[in-house]
Amino acid sequence: xxxxxxxxxENFNNFVEKVMADYDFIAPVKAKKNILRSKSLxxxxxxxxxxxxxxxxxxxxxxxxxxxxxxxxxxxxxKIINPVIELRQRVFFGLRKCDLNGIWHQxxxxxxxxxxxxxxxxxxxxxxxxxxxHCNNGFEHCFCNSLDLRSDFHDLMFFDKNNDFIIEVxxxxxxxxxxxxxxxxxxxxxxxxxxDRKIKNMGHELKTTNIKKFYHHEDWKTKGAxxxxxxxxxxxxxxxxxxxxxxxxxxFSLKKGTRIRKPxxxxxxxxxxxxxxxxxxxxxxxxxxxxxYHQLQYFQDRHDVxxxxxxxxxxxxxxxxxxxxxxxNNME
Amino acid sequence: MTEEKKETTETxxxxxxxxxxxGCQGCVLSVIFNEDELxxxxxxxxxxxxxxxxGEKYDGPLDICFIEGAVVNKEDEEMVKKLRERSxxxxxxxxxxxxxxxxxxKNWADPKNLxxxxxxxxxxxxxxxxxxxxxxxxxxxxxxxxxCPPDRDEIKKFVKEILLGxxxxxxxxxxxxxxxxxxxxxxxxxxKVCLGPITRGGCRAVCCHNxxxxxGCRGITDDAQFEExxxxxxxxxxxxxxxxxxxxxxxxxxxxxxxxxxxxGKWAKLH
Amino acid sequence: MxxxxxxxxxxxxxxxxxxxxxxxxxxxxxxxxxxxxxxxHQPGQFxxxxxxxxxxxxxxxxxxxxxxxxxxxxxxxxxxxKLGQLKVGDELLVRGPYGRxxxxxxxxxxxxxxIGGGCGVAPLKGSxxxxxxxxxxxxxxxxxxxxxxxxxxxxxxxxDVWKEKFNMHVSFDKVxxxxxxxxxxxxxxxTQKVNELVGDNTNTVVFICGPPIMIEKTSEILLNKxxxxxxxxxxxxxxxxxxxxxxxxxxxxxxYTCLDGAVFRYDELKxxxxx
Numbered sequence: 001x002x003x004x005x006x007x008x009x010e011n012f013n014n015f016v017e018k019v020m021a022d023y024d025f026i027a028p029v030k031a032k033k034n035i036l037r038s039k040s041l042x043x044x045x046x047x048x049x050x051x052x053x054x055x056x057x058x059x060x061x062x063x064x065x066x067x068x069x070x071x072x073x074x075x076x077x078x079k080i081i082n083p084v085i086e087l088r089q090r091v092f093f094g095l096r097k098c099d100l101n102g103i104w105h106q107x108x109x110x111x112x113x114x115x116x117x118x119x120x121x122x123x124x125x126x127x128x129x130x131x132x133x134h135c136n137n138g139f140e141h142c143f144c145n146s147l148d149l150r151s152d153f154h155d156l157m158f159f160d161k162n163n164d165f166i167i168e169v170x171x172x173x174x175x176x177x178x179x180x181x182x183x184x185x186x187x188x189x190x191x192x193x194x195x196d197r198k199i200k201n202m203g204h205e206l207k208t209t210n211i212k213k214f215y216h217h218e219d220w221k222t223k224g225a226x227x228x229x230x231x232x233x234x235x236x237x238x239x240x241x242x243x244x245x246x247x248x249x250x251x252f253s254l255k256k257g258t259r260i261r262k263p264x265x266x267x268x269x270x271x272x273x274x275x276x277x278x279x280x281x282x283x284x285x286x287x288x289x290x291x292x293y294h295q296l297q298y299f300q301d302r303h304d305v306x307x308x309x310x311x312x313x314x315x316x317x318x319x320x321x322x323x324x325x326x327x328x329n330n331m332e
Numbered sequence: 333m334t335e336e337k338k339e340t341t342e343t344x345x346x347x348x349x350x351x352x353x354x355g356c357q358g359c360v361l362s363v364i365f366n367e368d369e370l371x372x373x374x375x376x377x378x379x380x381x382x383x384x385x386x387g388e389k390y391d392g393p394l395d396i397c398f399i400e401g402a403v404v405n406k407e408d409e410e411m412v413k414k415l416r417e418r419s420x421x422x423x424x425x426x427x428x429x430x431x432x433x434x435x436x437x438k439n440w441a442d443p444k445n446l447x448x449x450x451x452x453x454x455x456x457x458x459x460x461x462x463x464x465x466x467x468x469x470x471x472x473x474x475x476x477x478x479x480c481p482p483d484r485d486e487i488k489k490f491v492k493e494i495l496l497g498x499x500x501x502x503x504x505x506x507x508x509x510x511x512x513x514x515x516x517x518x519x520x521x522x523x524k525v526c527l528g529p530i531t532r533g534g535c536r537a538v539c540c541h542n543x544x545x546x547x548g549c550r551g552i553t554d555d556a557q558f559e560e561x562x563x564x565x566x567x568x569x570x571x572x573x574x575x576x577x578x579x580x581x582x583x584x585x586x587x588x589x590x591x592x593x594x595x596x597g598k599w600a601k602l603h
Numbered sequence: 604m605x606x607x608x609x610x611x612x613x614x615x616x617x618x619x620x621x622x623x624x625x626x627x628x629x630x631x632x633x634x635x636x637x638x639x640x641x642x643x644h645q646p647g648q649f650x651x652x653x654x655x656x657x658x659x660x661x662x663x664x665x666x667x668x669x670x671x672x673x674x675x676x677x678x679x680x681x682x683x684x685k686l687g688q689l690k691v692g693d694e695l696l697v698r699g700p701y702g703r704x705x706x707x708x709x710x711x712x713x714x715x716x717x718i719g720g721g722c723g724v725a726p727l728k729g730s731x732x733x734x735x736x737x738x739x740x741x742x743x744x745x746x747x748x749x750x751x752x753x754x755x756x757x758x759x760x761x762x763d764v765w766k767e768k769f770n771m772h773v774s775f776d777k778v779x780x781x782x783x784x785x786x787x788x789x790x791x792x793x794t795q796k797v798n799e800l801v802g803d804n805t806n807t808v809v810f811i812c813g814p815p816i817m818i819e820k821t822s823e824i825l826l827n828k829x830x831x832x833x834x835x836x837x838x839x840x841x842x843x844x845x846x847x848x849x850x851x852x853x854x855x856x857x858x859y860t861c862l863d864g865a866v867f868r869y870d871e872l873k874x875x876x877x878x
Binding site for chain 1 (some may be wrong): 605607608609610611612613614615616617618620630655656657659660678680682683689694696735771787840841842844845847848849850851854856857862878
């Protein structure tokens, strides 16, 4: 059985400072007002006071694992120059169940040895320690209870219980953190009840994840795509969406340059544009359905687990607040 | 789309000129403001005319001619037509040249009001200015580099791609893509009339990143969802006239043309 | 705590150099190049070709040999247009092969019908060469090709050989009068020939590659003639960037064209051709 530790909340800052001495510490912070308007996002912090845990972060951590401008290699004419990436040991703190599962899903895509493991993702992933934070209560747009998510994918998991954090160890990487901060921790056993492991008061519920039979349903268009502004915000905020594009950037010698990988949102028209200017998913409804079906069906068909992690960021971040959960719940 | 052959001269470099008609010259400045790579640009091409950095005049044939500014009078019109004849490729540089920008606001202003706005200092005589229009209304342009001012990196990218003989595609996605990429929140959520979802990005969402809503200086995307946008604004309690005024600030000419085609021109008629 | 610099020397995105050993201009907008790239591949697979600074494009292999690779390329985009300007001796970057191939070994002892339209003939050429190499393993082999005009005919020299070996039928959508090119075929769509000449479906498999509308019409005709969906193999292509199921761009209703295609069995895709 996994070991448990108790961290008194008054010692939390000491814990963070101790870990920070050996690792970059990345945690949700309240954004500066003019940038994000009181929402939170993950950033590297230097002061434990900055950590903000009252809300579900608006942005995800996926940018830390897949750089939005990942250099695949440099070239000089036809000569390929291997890229160098800078890595620092780092700890992600405050990852919710949805974030952790999102990372697990990215692992399935990028660390899939059968279809070539992605060395960039792997390198960034290898230096990362994932510390989760259990949500005692859900947030407005969450619905993770309606999905089959893993609750054992973490290096450490924090449970907020009264005046303490109960910590569960999930891996050797996590155990190392425990060793570093052992001064502030007390070992314990069976400190969590079934009730403590539940997420209560979730804002949303998805009635069914089996949406195969709804593929030709009218509502995708009338209730969803007809409100969609085709801005791609949902893709950019999703912890899972990983589609990308590859581009060459050259300097003025026109010989030297870099091949770069950038995220590409599937809700945008140009996502499926091929040479000769043909666009396969020209229709907004097709694009909308593609996103939802990828989240609930396509990934499941391939990996036996739903892609969607129920974080609701795509609803919270949609300018038109297209609530696809409601759309599915009302389908018959 | 036009087929692009590599434009070269005896020196192997394309002959390039930067011209400006009525405008603030901010766009040509954004070429010059590429401090670190300005010399690279100058070396990569054969600059024949660029009145900000050189005194020489030239009236021979050009391979690439960048034009900044809107056409507001006969002289401007003649000038762009002449430049068109001399150039293999014409590039509309900046929002005035591509979309009419601020000068074109006059097209939708109340004439009486206009006089007051223009001549608050009580000039004796009213100068007769026809309706300012982007150069694209007078001549065919091969490429457009929109923005007020245009993005420096995009200008560099354009020059490189032309030198490589590639077909240049300007950034097709809406501002929102980059806005979220740079970890901003949504200004629409705050009730601001942000034109991000319908506006062509490539600007690194610089306005939104600094808390200022998008005014659409780069023109609309080819997938702009006007109906959905007006509907959303209405739900937020912002009336269509306000939204329309906002849209007319930079890319009014283009937006009005697009609005003519939907909902029987319901929104195009609003003023 | 220190920053570690990690050199990424092994990467699936990293291409290798290949030299062009032959260059044949096929039509006004397409050409075939032969590369000195020795890599094992199967009929129906594809590779990525790239030119530094220009970009990368997926191209299907149109040969079957462990000694070299042939690619037939149509000049439509930035990369392909630039590739067309290369000459013998020039080098380009390649990686691959990717994709699911035609399961040729499963079809041994069967009749094979190959139907290609326009540049869709190119990916089929690999399977035809495979059949040529293992001719005695297959029974009757029929080829149906359709081109827009006689000037658009691909692989003219190979066609002359195939004409002797297989039942080959070439049709042209339009034949200009008087025709400049010497041609051997009939006027009309390839679908007409298929309708006229294809009969029995016992122990037969069909490969179709070409424009989506041609694939659709041809499959329709075959299904009406009693062919089963499992007997028909079609090609579907989408925009792709990685070739290994990561970029997500080539997905057709949950299937990656790069991993599960570009060759699909008809029943796998039939309802989602436009997705």
